[in-house]
Structures are given as C-alpha cells and as structure tokens.
Amino acid sequence: ETDLVHCVMDKGDENESIDYLLPIQDTSVKVQHPKISIEGLDRFSDEGDHILKNVSLRVEAGQIVGIIGPSGSGKSTLLRAINRLWEPPAGTIFVDGEDITKQSVVSVRRRCGMLFQTPTLFEGTVADNVKYGPSLAGEKLTDKRIEDLLKAADLDPSFAYKSVIGLSVGQAQRVALARTLANVPEILLLDEPTSALDPISTKHIEESVLHLNRTRGLTVVFVSHSLDQVRRLADVVCLLANGQIVEVLTPSELDNAQHPLVRDYIAASM
Numbered sequence: 670e671t672d673l674v675h676c677v678m679d680k681g682d683e684n685e686s687i688d689y690l691l692p693i694q695d696t697s698v699k700v701q702h703p704k705i706s707i708e709g710l711d712r713f714s715d716e717g718d719h720i721l722k723n724v725s726l727r728v729e730a731g732q733i734v735g736i737i738g739p740s741g742s743g744k745s746t747l748l749r750a751i752n753r754l755w756e757p758p759a760g761t762i763f764v765d766g767e768d769i770t771k772q773s774v775v776s777v778r779r780r781c782g783m784l785f786q787t788p789t790l791f792e793g794t795v796a797d798n799v800k801y802g803p804s805l806a807g808e809k810l811t812d813k814r815i816e817d818l819l820k821a822a823d824l825d826p827s828f829a830y831k832s833v834i835g836l837s838v839g840q841a842q843r844v845a846l847a848r849t850l851a852n853v854p855e856i857l858l859l860d861e862p863t864s865a866l867d868p869i870s871t872k873h874i875e876e877s878v879l880h881l882n883r884t885r886g887l888t889v890v891f892v893s894h895s896l897d898q899v900r901r902l903a904d905v906v907c908l909l910a911n912g913q914i915v916e917v918l919t920p921s922e923l924d925n926a927q928h929p930l931v932r933d934y935i936a937a938s939m
C-alpha cells in the first residue's frame with residue numbers, strides 16, 4: 670500500500686489531472702479471488718435477534734453493488750461488517766481472498782473506506798480533515814494532493830483552507846469523500862450517502878463515485894433507498910430482507926424481479 674501511495678503522490682505532483690489520484694486497479698485480468706467475498710455471515714443482536722442470516726455475497730473488483738431492502742433488514746449491519754465497524758466472525762469476510770479479521774483494523778479501514786448518511790467532520794479546516802487519515806500513518810499530504818482529493822470529490826480546491834463550520838451538508842459530504850479517498854482505498858462503502866443531500870449535491874457525489882470507479886477501478890458497495898440511484902450507479906443489485914439476500918439482479922432486471930418482496934419494494938418505491 671505504501672508503495673502505491675508514493676507512486677500516486679509522485680505522479681500527482683506532476684500532473685493536474687485527478688486521474689493520478691489513486692492507483693489504477695487492474696480489473697481486466699480475472700484474478701483468483703473476488704475483491705470481496707462474504708461467506709455464510711450470521712449476526713445475532715445482544716437480545717438474540719437474528720440480524721444477518723447466512724449471508725453470502727461475491728463482489729468482483731471494479732463492480733458497483735447496490736444493496737436495497739426494507740428498513741431494519743440488515744443493510745447497514747452488512748456494510749459495517751466489511752470494514753469491521755462491526756466485527757464479523759473469523760472466516761466470513763475476505764478481501765482479495767484474505768480474511769479481514771486476520772488483518773489490522775487500521776489497514777482494513779484504509780482499504781475499505783466508508784461514507785455515512787450524515788458526514789461527521791471535526792472542527793478545523795477542510796484540509797485538516799482531509800490530512801487526518803494519512804497523518805495517522807505518518808504521511809503528510811502536500812497542498813497539491815489535498816487539492817486533487819477535493820477535485821476528485823467534485824469540490825473546488827479553494828475550499829481547502831475554509832473552516833468546516835458553515836459548510837452545507839452536501840459540501841461536508843464531499844469533504845468526507847475526499848477524506849476517505851486520502852487513505853487510497855480500494856473499496857468504497859457508502860451507507861445512504863446522499864439521503865440527506867439535495868439533488869445537485871447528490872449528483873456531485875454520484876459523479877465522483879462513478880468517475881473513480883470507471884477510471885480507477887474502485888470497487889463500490891452502497892446502500893440506498895432510492896431505486897433511481899441504484900439504476901444510475903449499480904452494476905448489480907442485492908435485495909436484503911429480514912437479514913437474508915433474497916435476490917441478486919442487474920438494475921435492468923429490477924422490473925422483472927421474481928421475489929415477492931422485491932416486487933413489493935419496487936411497487937412501493939414508484
């Protein structure tokens with residue numbers, strides 16, 4: 670990872686383009702392992718409720734997977750397990766074929782960056798927030814790199830030295846995206862990332878995510894209540910209901926979904 674960071678930073682210093690922002694991940698070669706593999710994941714709450722039931726899911730490198738489903742079906746819990754915000758049992762979640770519980774939490778969280786519904790920034794400037802993750806790894810970001818990260822999140826570089834106080838939610842979410850990208854993630858986990866945003870801010874975030882996916886091969890797993898968003902972004906859609914994946918299909922197949930819960934969900938969303 671360190672080598673990649675340096676390679677990207679060197680190139681970033683020479684070139685205006687955000688295309689140097691993250692290493693390009695080779696998704697053309699069929700590698701042995703999927704990017705993410707979830708195998709028989711179960712979760713019980715402290716009260717004994719079965720929140721995730723034997724969930725298995727394969728996400729290929731460079732894929733964008735949308736997770737939809739009724740409230741309380743376990744979508745956030747599933748997403749949070751992938752970067753160990755909730756600790757999955759050993760041997761249930763693999764990234765590049767490696768059990769994530771065998772790696773350090775810090776490295777898992779850097780590789781699998783997460784955005785939440787509501788951005789939480791700490792007080793200070795936009796740049797302070799963007800620099801924070803790399804500083805934990807002893808890395809100091811250049812001004813140019815910070816500007817490139819802001820551009821990648823569809824935010825004007827002039828925001829770098831503004832205080833985060835006074836930012837709109839949409840701007841703050843883009844800062845949160847830049848902060849996540851600063852860790853050079855391979856996977857982006859997005860938990861309803863635009864549900865608090867207006868349509869323009871939503872478009873900014875969606876365009877950034879699509880651009881990063883198309884140009885960098887970034888793998889994306891996102892939770893959304895918007896079927897329109899799923900249609901705009903996802904290569905594959907998973908429907909989660911009562912803690913189980915009940916159907917996996919492409920966005921164009923949504924209208925012909927077989928499972929009654931999927932059909933109900935789509936009907937209710939129209």
Ligand SMILES: Nc1ncnc2c1ncn2[C@@H]1O[C@H](COP(=O)(O)OP(=O)(O)OP(=O)(O)O)[C@@H](O)[C@H]1O
Nearest residue numbers: 714715716720738739740741742743744745746747
């Ligand atoms: N830490 C926890 N302790 C106990 N129960 C929990 C915990 N986290 C989640 N749950 C329960 O697990 C179930 C799934 O929650 P989760 O937030 O994953 O669902 P969701 O599909 O993301 O819902 P929403 O669409 O409303 O965000 C819910 O019944 C929730 O109350």
